Amino acid sequence: MNEYADAAQGGLAPDTLETVLRDIGASRYHNRHPLHRMMTSGSLSKEQLQAWALNRYCYQAVIPRKDAMILARAEDPAFRAEWRKRIEDHDGSDGWNGGIARWLKLATGLGLAPELVVSERGALPATRFAVGAYLSFCTNRSLLEAVASSLTELFSPMIISERVPAMLAKYDYVTEDILEYFRPRPAQASRDADFALSYVVRHADTPERQQAVIDALVFKCDVLWAMLDALEQAYGDHGHIPPGAFDPKRSP
Numbered sequence: 285m286n287e288y289a290d291a292a293q294g295g296l297a298p299d300t301l302e303t304v305l306r307d308i309g310a311s312r313y314h315n316r317h318p319l320h321r322m323m324t325s326g327s328l329s330k331e332q333l334q335a336w337a338l339n340r341y342c343y344q345a346v347i348p349r350k351d352a353m354i355l356a357r358a359e360d361p362a363f364r365a366e367w368r369k370r371i372e373d374h375d376g377s378d379g380w381n382g383g384i385a386r387w388l389k390l391a392t393g394l395g396l397a398p399e400l401v402v403s404e405r406g407a408l409p410a411t412r413f414a415v416g417a418y419l420s421f422c423t424n425r426s427l428l429e430a431v432a433s434s435l436t437e438l439f440s441p442m443i444i445s446e447r448v449p450a451m452l453a454k455y456d457y458v459t460e461d462i463l464e465y466f467r468p469r470p471a472q473a474s475r476d477a478d479f480a481l482s483y484v485v486r487h488a489d490t491p492e493r494q495q496a497v498i499d500a501l502v503f504k505c506d507v508l509w510a511m512l513d514a515l516e517q518a519y520g521d522h523g524h525i526p527p528g529a530f531d532p533k534r535s536p
């Protein structure tokens with residue numbers, strides 16, 4: 285049970301549903317996580333930033349796969365035409381000239397070997413579980429819930445606007461070039477989130493469906509939060525790196 289467990293009881297007006305969804309972001313999005321705060325205050329080591337980039341690669345890599353699951357289940361050609369842009373954004377036209385490649389550039393720019401990042405071998409078990417949970421959620425839940433789970437993108441322009449200037453200001457080895465991944469993201473995220481929000485508000489037309497979309501967004505905030513928890517637990521000052529996970533002391 286969480287504080288939103290019966291937020292839709294009795295049914296919500298569309299505007300109120302939108303307010304609840306935005307409120308979930310305000311209270312549960314990962315910009316409130318202590319690790320994000322440490323990142324923007326300049327207190328992470330280069331090794332900790334490497335661990336973040338390496339683990340986050342797993343998330344980036346799964347995004348177009350979960351979007352393909354959503355595409356496959358959408359019956360409306362106009363919906364598919366809009367949604368497929370997401371896959372193009374990440375995969376580019378040849379697999380390696382889109383967002384995934386730009387994330388890899390970020391990770392290698394921080395000094396990681398590309399093979400290590402792409403293999404996902406050094407990722408934390410909890411990262412893999414969180415990312416896998418997101419993929420299976422979008423595969424097994426209703427189309428409406430899968431679309432709603434993407435709504436964290438309503439809040440990503442905000443976290444990007446906190447993260448990018450802070451990283452450039454606080455870490456002398458971080459350059460604009462390394463952070464190129466983020467340049468198109470706020471515009472892409474706003475386009476995608478506007479479409480998803482309007483879909484969700486239109487299709488969540490019963491209290492049960494409204495509750496399902498609320499739960500989907502809470503779930504997705506938990507995915508992102510759990511990924512940062514895992515990093516903190518493994519690479520924080522008194523952390524324990526799980527067996528087999530990326531160990532900055534041993535890795536090139």
Ligand SMILES: O=C(O)c1cc(C(=O)O)c2c(n1)C(=O)C(=O)c1cc(C(=O)O)[nH]c1-2
Pocket residue numbers: 347433434435436437439440443444469508
């Ligand atoms: O930088 C971030 O913190 C952040 C967050 C999120 C998000 O909120 O899920 C996404 C992204 N970035 C992102 O770059 C991205 O492509 C993306 C796709 C999705 C999604 O769920 O479909 N979320 C996000």
